[in-house]
Amino acid sequence: MKFGELLRVASEAVQWNRMRSLLTILGIVIGIAAVMVTVGLGEGAQAKVKGEISALGSNLLTISPGGSSAATADSGESLTERDAAALSSHTVAPAIGAVAPIVQGDETVTFGATSTSMIVYGSTASWLQVRSRSIVSGEFFSPAQETEGANVVVLGSEAASELFGGRDPVGETVTVGSTPMTVIGVLNSVGSGTSPTTNEDDLAVVPLTTAQNSLFGASSNDAVDSILIKATGSGTLSAAYQEADNELLMLHNISEPADANFTITSEQSLVSTATSVSSTLTALLAGIAGVSLLVGGIGVMNIMLVSVNERTREIGLRKALGARPRDIRLQFLTEALLLGILGGAIGVGIALIAQHVLPSLISDPISIPAWVTAGAIGISMLLSVIFGVYPATRAAQLSPIEALRTE
Amino acid sequence: MAAVALAAVEPSVVDVIKVSDVTKRYLLGSVVVEALRGVSMTVAEGQFLTITGPSGSGKSTLMHLLGCLDVPTTGEILISGERVDQMGEVELASLRNRRIGFIFQQFNLLASVDAVANVELGLIYARVPRAERRARSIELLERIGLGNHLRHRPMELSGGQQQRVAIARALVGNPDLILADEPTGNLDSASAQEILTIFDELHASGRTVVVITHDPEVAARGSHTLTLRDGRILAGVA
Numbered sequence A: 001m002k003f004g005e006l007l008r009v010a011s012e013a014v015q016w017n018r019m020r021s022l023l024t025i026l027g028i029v030i031g032i033a034a035v036m037v038t039v040g041l042g043e044g045a046q047a048k049v050k051g052e053i054s055a056l057g058s059n060l061l062t063i064s065p066g067g068s069s070a071a072t073a074d075s076g077e078s079l080t081e082r083d084a085a086a087l088s089s090h091t092v093a094p095a096i097g098a099v100a101p102i103v104q105g106d107e108t109v110t111f112g113a114t115s116t117s118m119i120v121y122g123s124t125a126s127w128l129q130v131r132s133r134s135i136v137s138g139e140f141f142s143p144a145q146e147t148e149g150a151n152v153v154v155l156g157s158e159a160a161s162e163l164f165g166g167r168d169p170v171g172e173t174v175t176v177g178s179t180p181m182t183v184i185g186v187l188n189s190v191g192s193g194t195s196p197t198t199n200e201d202d203l204a205v206v207p208l209t210t211a212q213n214s215l216f217g218a219s220s221n222d223a224v225d226s227i228l229i230k231a232t233g234s235g236t237l238s239a240a241y242q243e244a245d246n247e248l249l250m251l252h253n254i255s256e257p258a259d260a261n262f263t264i265t266s267e268q269s270l271v272s273t274a275t276s277v278s279s280t281l282t283a284l285l286a287g288i289a290g291v292s293l294l295v296g297g298i299g300v301m302n303i304m305l306v307s308v309n310e311r312t313r314e315i316g317l318r319k320a321l322g323a324r325p326r327d328i329r330l331q332f333l334t335e336a337l338l339l340g341i342l343g344g345a346i347g348v349g350i351a352l353i354a355q356h357v358l359p360s361l362i363s364d365p366i367s368i369p370a371w372v373t374a375g376a377i378g379i380s381m382l383l384s385v386i387f388g389v390y391p392a393t394r395a396a397q398l399s400p401i402e403a404l405r406t407e
Numbered sequence B: 001m002a003a004v005a006l007a008a009v010e011p012s013v014v015d016v017i018k019v020s021d022v023t024k025r026y027l028l029g030s031v032v033v034e035a036l037r038g039v040s041m042t043v044a045e046g047q048f049l050t051i052t053g054p055s056g057s058g059k060s061t062l063m064h065l066l067g068c069l070d071v072p073t074t075g076e077i078l079i080s081g082e083r084v085d086q087m088g089e090v091e092l093a094s095l096r097n098r099r100i101g102f103i104f105q106q107f108n109l110l111a112s113v114d115a116v117a118n119v120e121l122g123l124i125y126a127r128v129p130r131a132e133r134r135a136r137s138i139e140l141l142e143r144i145g146l147g148n149h150l151r152h153r154p155m156e157l158s159g160g161q162q163q164r165v166a167i168a169r170a171l172v173g174n175p176d177l178i179l180a181d182e183p184t185g186n187l188d189s190a191s192a193q194e195i196l197t198i199f200d201e202l203h204a205s206g207r208t209v210v211v212i213t214h215d216p217e218v219a220a221r222g223s224h225t226l227t228l229r230d231g232r233i234l235a236g237v238a
């Protein structure tokens, strides 16, 4: 039998038993839709994380004190302002575009009767550039203000609205910890950042000297909590990493890189961590959905067996008229294939609708890549053929007399 | 009734059927049922042979062997000169397709498709192109008086009409042999007469026809008659 002929016979059989065909493919429909939505949720979450991280500036490196080995893990105040200054040199580190040493702590900020707690960062004037932030009102502190330790503060947008409501805070005086400071600027709003625990809008930035003198107290060796560096471009990120690593090892008199008393992390590594976490979850959920697909496949086999039983007479007749066993086998395989395609297509349709409807209900993005759609159809076809083999073989092996005898 | 005016078949020296000392045993659990106990017969081209006998005498078993639906336990069967008793399933299928047209008591039409599609079924397995299949099926249905029922499904046809569709299906491949097992068993007497008339016409046009029947009246229509009892040929011309 030619394929067109097979397909015609199969579609007649499927149409003739519309209701049963529909029930047969239900398992596949649900399985395919579930797999696709699950993968779509995973992909959506990854895309979201990636988007947030790239909004932060992906050519950012963070140097924190403490190495990765047990011996160096608790190196305490191993990073200093001197390190930051050295990395700022273009001759030492040409791939590094900007450097911002950071000290930080939680402080209560008070304006009038309103007070709120937030993270206060002490840094240099280059913080703005390193963090890829901008000022929406007023200005950031100047290098001069940083050197002299001026009592000025720049507020995050959320911090500003918490303290001042809708009013422009620039020029007002707030109390940070116990030190009165003048608000000179408000940062742009970036929304919640990479980590759900840090709100990038609920913060205050003061000059590093001011933070050391008035807030957290200066340590003997000008230690800082971290150093942020920004590569000149995303292409020079690894060069910047190398330069920072080499320079700090040298400054700290460490010959073995394994003994380093600092750790350099990139936002990129956060991306891959976030990605790997969510892909584990995706794999798990997809596995569960895969099991439902398997059940769908077994459903196809079950109904195909019933179909073969019911159509024993038809099989006998076809054999009497000259159908070879392989003609019968192909006929039922094609029928299974058609059911698979049908189930897959409906499942894909449901998943694509869910992609548009669900996010507004569960506030999670769903992004179904094209390869998942193609794969879903492919899998449902494969599944139905695999589970169609046994019923089709049973049909092919029926003896024509026995088949014709059946009432 | 439109005459089934088929071109007269050229006579040849080879018998359409030659059966030599055929036995057929079935194993029912541990019980051996001897359905045929040594049957020899020939059917010459153009014969209208009727086979009668009481229930359980082995008529249907014999027809299955003549129709290449099954192979004998022992003995030789030649269909148009081809040894079929040793053939495998695939060869038998091809032989049935080319040489034999079946007509069953229960019509055995596909319920889901129309008359034309039922008639052309065997031609699909003969790899006849679709257009030719359709044309041949429609032509036969018209000749057999169903020109106005081409698109009817079996459910929409009377028993006699259904059996005529089945006859058209048996004839469409131009077989050497037409085999019918109780073709009028499920029909009222008027429809039965119509069908028997068609068999007469087939015989008149030179077709080789073998009809199995309980009905003495049907048996009398044949040019030759043969009676089976307990798996043996009792009497008749064979």
Ligand SMILES: Nc1ncnc2c1ncn2[C@@H]1O[C@H](COP(=O)(O)OP(=O)(O)OP(=O)(O)O)[C@@H](O)[C@H]1O
Residues within 6 Å of the ligand: B026, B027, B028, B033, B034, B035, B053, B054, B055, B056, B057, B058, B059, B060, B061, B062
């Ligand atoms: N597949 C089978 N397995 C076991 N026994 C069988 C089988 N087919 C036929 N028989 C037995 O063989 C014998 C002949 O059966 P067959 O069907 O040929 O009789 P028949 O003459 O056609 O009878 P009827 O007129 O009732 O149709 C019976 O005893 C029957 O029970």
Ligand SMILES: [Mg+2]
Residues within 6 Å of the ligand: B059, B060, B061
């Ligand atoms: Mg019988």
